[in-house]
Amino acid sequence: MRLLHTADWHLGKILKGVDRTPEIGEALKSLLEIVRKERVDLVLVSGDLFDRPQVSAEAEGHAVEFFLRLRELGVPALVIAGNHDPKERLEALSPLFALAGAEVRGRLLFREEGGVVEAKGLQAALLPFVSERVLVKRVLQEAEERHRTYAEAMRRVLANLASPLMLGHFALEGVRPGGGEFFFHLAGSYAVPPSALPLSARYLALGHIHRQQQVSEAPLAWYSGSLIQLEFGEGEDADRGALLVELPPSGPARVHPIRERWGKPLKTFRLKKEELDGRLWEMERFPGYLRLVVEGRLSPAEKERLYRALPHLLAVEGAGDLPPPSPGGAEVGLKEAYARYLGERGEKEALLERFEEVLKEVESETLAAGA
Numbered sequence: 001m002r003l004l005h006t007a008d009w010h011l012g013k014i015l016k017g018v019d020r021t022p023e024i025g026e027a028l029k030s031l032l033e034i035v036r037k038e039r040v041d042l043v044l045v046s047g048d049l050f051d052r053p054q055v056s057a058e059a060e061g062h063a064v065e066f067f068l069r070l071r072e073l074g075v076p077a078l079v080i081a082g083n084h085d086p087k088e089r090l091e092a093l094s095p096l097f098a099l100a101g102a103e104v105r106g107r108l109l110f111r112e113e114g115g116v117v118e119a120k121g122l123q124a125a126l127l128p129f130v131s132e133r134v135l136v137k138r139v140l141q142e143a144e145e146r147h148r149t150y151a152e153a154m155r156r157v158l159a160n161l162a163s164p165l166m167l168g169h170f171a172l173e174g175v176r177p178g179g180g181e182f183f184f185h186l187a188g189s190y191a192v193p194p195s196a197l198p199l200s201a202r203y204l205a206l207g208h209i210h211r212q213q214q215v216s217e218a219p220l221a222w223y224s225g226s227l228i229q230l231e232f233g234e235g236e237d238a239d240r241g242a243l244l245v246e247l248p249p250s251g252p253a254r255v256h257p258i259r260e261r262w263g264k265p266l267k268t269f270r271l272k273k274e275e276l277d278g279r280l281w282e283m284e285r286f287p288g289y290l291r292l293v294v295e296g297r298l299s300p301a302e303k304e305r306l307y308r309a310l311p312h313l314l315a316v317e318g319a320g321d322l323p324p325p326s327p328g329g330a331e332v333g334l335k336e337a338y339a340r341y342l343g344e345r346g347e348k349e350a351l352l353e354r355f356e357e358v359l360k361e362v363e364s365e366t367l368a369a370g371a
């Protein structure tokens with residue numbers, strides 16, 4: 001049996017005003033080509049098909065077309081919602097997707113409720129993203145206790161759903177972040193310990209982390225990675241694409257990474273002000289989208305000149321506005337981690353202020369609930 005494992009499409013993604021949907025749509029066409037050529041039997045989509053609760057009709061159209069084309073090829077699909085997906089909407093549309101041969105799961109169902117399905121004669125567990133807030137009671141005050149509770153709850157969910165094939169959308173401890181989700185990692189936030197992965201699983205198809213990587217040997221677990229480079233903060237050279245998984249009737253599964261460079265690359269140039277003119281040609285020739293971090297103040301007119309000269313320049317930032325990321329991803333405070341995250345995304349103060357307000361609200365509520 002040959003599986004194609006994909007995740008983190010993020011249809012509807014808008015990066016600093018640029019809609020990435022056409023690039024993602026092209027990547028999906030390439031995926032279909034792989035399904036056809038490699039005679040794939042079953043497609044696994046491990047969450048984050050969409051980037052946000054409300055996406056454009058074009059974004060939805062690409063997803064619908066993908067599953068209709070799969071149906072034409074006679075290939076069924078298993079699909080789970082990620083944290084970015086409109087999970088209620090996916091759940092509501094699931095009977096329609098089922099007509100196209102795609103089993104779509106928006107919310108968590110335990111085994112007794114139908115959380116394990118059969119696909120091509122194989123038992124497959126569907127574990128969509130489960131919000132930390134659902135799993136962790138707010139009365140638990142200590143961060144450490146909350147993290148332990150989350151890990152324990154996920155351990156029970158995974159044990160309940162233990163199956164030869166499992167789809168999941170969560171962060172696994174010790175994972176190398178892909179950039180888009182690095183706030184999670186830096187804040188030392190919620191993650192599932194590898195020991196919670198059921199040993200009886202022959203393959204775990206994971207989504208959530210955008211860098212393609214194997215995260216467990218026994219049981220075998222991989223993140224397929226995103227289709228395209230979605231954020232400047234995601235390493236240009238980081239592996240992504242999709243995975244072709246061979247699952248023989250018995251014996252271990254074999255994983256063949258498909259490391260494609262779909263979509264436009266994103267690159268950050270970090271330059272001193274006086275280097276700008278000398279490096280302009282290099283930036284002009286770069287085939288993707290650019291972000292420029294300049295050491296030294298630039299006047300609005302100077303910025304304007306750069307935007308005119310470089311049509312694919314999406315952001316100009318001053319260096320030193322934010323502290324550089326700490327080496328090794330050491331633990332930092334929530335506020336600092338969020339400031340860095342905003343910096344990576346090129347968004348700034350207004351959101352940070354709002355974040356502080358929300359943080360205070362949550363803290364006072366947590367105290368009140370604990371009292």
Ligand SMILES: [Mn+2]
Nearest residue numbers: 008048082208
């Ligand atoms: Mn994602």
